[in-house]
Amino acid sequence: MDNASAVITRTAGTSRRANRSERSYTLRYHTTAGGGRIDMPENMVDWLYGLQHFGIKLGLDNIQALLDVLDRPERNYRTVHIAGTNGKGSVAAMLDAMLAAAGKRSGLFTSPHLVRPNERIRLLGTDIDDRELNRRLAAMRDIIEAARVDGTLAAHPSFFEVITATALEAFRQHKMDVAVLEVGLGGRLDATNAVAADVGVVVSIGLDHVKTLGPTIEKIAAEKAGIVKPGMRVISGVVQAEARRVLRDACERAGAECIDARERFALELGDAKEFTLRGKHGTYSDLRVALLGPHQIDNARVAVAAFELVMECFGEAAHEDTVREGLARVRWAGRLQWIDRGAGQPRMLLDGAHNPAGIRCIAEHLNDQPLGDDAVLLFGATSGKPLDELLKPLAAHCRTVVVGRPPVECGLDPQEVAAAAKPFFERVEAAPDTAEALSLATAIAGDGGTIFVTGSLYLVGEVLGLLEHRQVPGPVAM
Known part of the structure; x- marks a missing residue:
């Protein structure tokens, strides 16, 4: 590197029994020939992309261990976990927008990204900037390397495990009230499932990724239903009878509540693509979704149902103006x-x-x-x-x-x-x-x-x- 040398300073416990709160890490950085410090570490996105050689790891042991090393950042805010074959990203974006309209500090984690990985971590409605992403990835790399040395991590985390943990830690550092997490693949063995969410959502079930998730609607539904946790309240937008049955059974086994979005809200279509949702907890009229396509109205019904449950977690009610504003302002690139x-x-x-x-x-x-x-x-x-x-x-x-x-x-x-x-x-x-x-x-x-x-x-x-x-x-x- 021209006129610069890479340096690292780390203080970390070397024993597996070391108190994690006593570990401290400083970021890698560069010094110029004159001794000045450059705040930005090397391009950590290159390092992140290099982790693709670890492949896709379906399983929770490694991500659980990494979150333990980080002292479970996801326990500092409410969480919503969203699965589904189609529509989960749109629902996540709608929910994030409504939470922002309600005055909540909301973080959004989605995948995959389209152009740059910053898109996966949205902080208060804005993609994480290059400087912060670089800094957080550098810190994550140092933590992982130390944990690999002292044996806390048995295997190096994958690309998706690293970006998931980075997002959860960023949400803690930004003192988020709530994080909306989109499943990457399936649900049961996805890295996001290391989080015990307050509210779960299964938007839809369809035949996709059949080599990994299974060749039938029932098998795929079982993988998506793997996000259900004891005591969780789960919103369902699933339409197939066999898939609904799988999800209801999973909720019953876990002692979770399964709520069908179509039963929670009656949908009334109006003129000029406006619609109304009528439910026993509230009526939301003259709604319009900023995202194109009639399917987004179905997604909106699921998102509003989830929004009501999240607001109940805060001891608050959902308001019509907030729902209307959030749906009107939602943005989600690459979808019509x-x-x-x-x-x-x-x-x-x-x-x-x-x-x-x-x-x-x-x-x-x-x-x-x-x-x-x-x-x-x-x-x-x-x-x-x-x-x-x-x-x-x-x-x-x-x-x-x-x-x-x-x-x-x-x-x-x-x-x-x-x-x-x-x-x-x-x-x-x-x-x-x-x-x-x-x-x-x-x-x-x-x-x-x-x-x-x-x-x-x-x-x-x-x-x-x-x-x-x-x-x-x-x-x-x-």
Whole structure:
């Protein structure tokens, strides 16, 4: 490193029986040749990305041990744990926005990110900034290394375990009243399940990640229901009878309360996409969600039900104005997100739908809000997806598809996807990477045209990164 040397100072107990409260750590930093200190440590996002070689660890022993080392930061605030095949990120964002409108100090943890990992940790409505993320990751690295030396941690935490613990610690340091945690994968063995949440939410159940979670609705529901804890109050947005039964049984075994959002609120649709939720605990009228798509109204019902329960944890009631404000202000990138690229460029619609249920929701929205005859589909998918079920509904809205490769190891070969697309589209093109796919789609759509990007959150993330015209960290499949 030019004119700088890396230094580290650490004081830490070397015995497994050392009192954790007596451990102290100082961050790695750099000194210049003249002896001055640079506050920023080396780029810790590179270190974080390097942890991908540990893979995805499904299990709680390691994250529990790491949270013990940190003295259980999640016990300093209320927590909401949100699982589901589709909609969990939207519900989490809605809940975070309503809590902010209610004057609560709220932290939001979601995954995956689209462009940069800062998106995963939202503090008081704002993504954690680069400086703070760097500093917190440097502190986490030092803590992990010391814990590995003294034997407290049997194995090095994975990317997802590290970012989860970093978020929980950041929420403690910012003195949050409440943290909203989105499950990464499944629920039962996900790192976020190390937290004993006050309120649980299962938004939906569908067939996705079947190699990991199981090939049936019942098996996937059982994995999602793994977030249920004794005494927890659980909001359900699940529609399938077999999945509802699995969730109710899990709640009964744990002594938890299962509350169906559809039973808690009657939904009344009004004009101009406004709606009303009527329940015995309150009526919320003239609501409008900032997120596009009719499915977001169903998600809003689940989010408002969860919001009521969280406010009850504080001994407070949910207010209509607060609900209305939160839903109107919610932001959630990469979900039916329109981008105007300026004069001479086609406009773009991006959505991270990546399973049949998600694609059906998007297709329903496009039935009401058509893209136009010359819209070009920019599509990519990851391994294990039922390509016919993803592509066929989209062919009703785009005659041309350009296939790219999501920038993750499990991204499917564009030629394989293109072959699956040929029975459904008039024109099929394939490009070796996302940059070339975007360039080709732009040329085909032309000035005044439309490009619709979908099939993978990782594809959407890389497109968003390309539109920034500068180097960005990019998506991570964990």
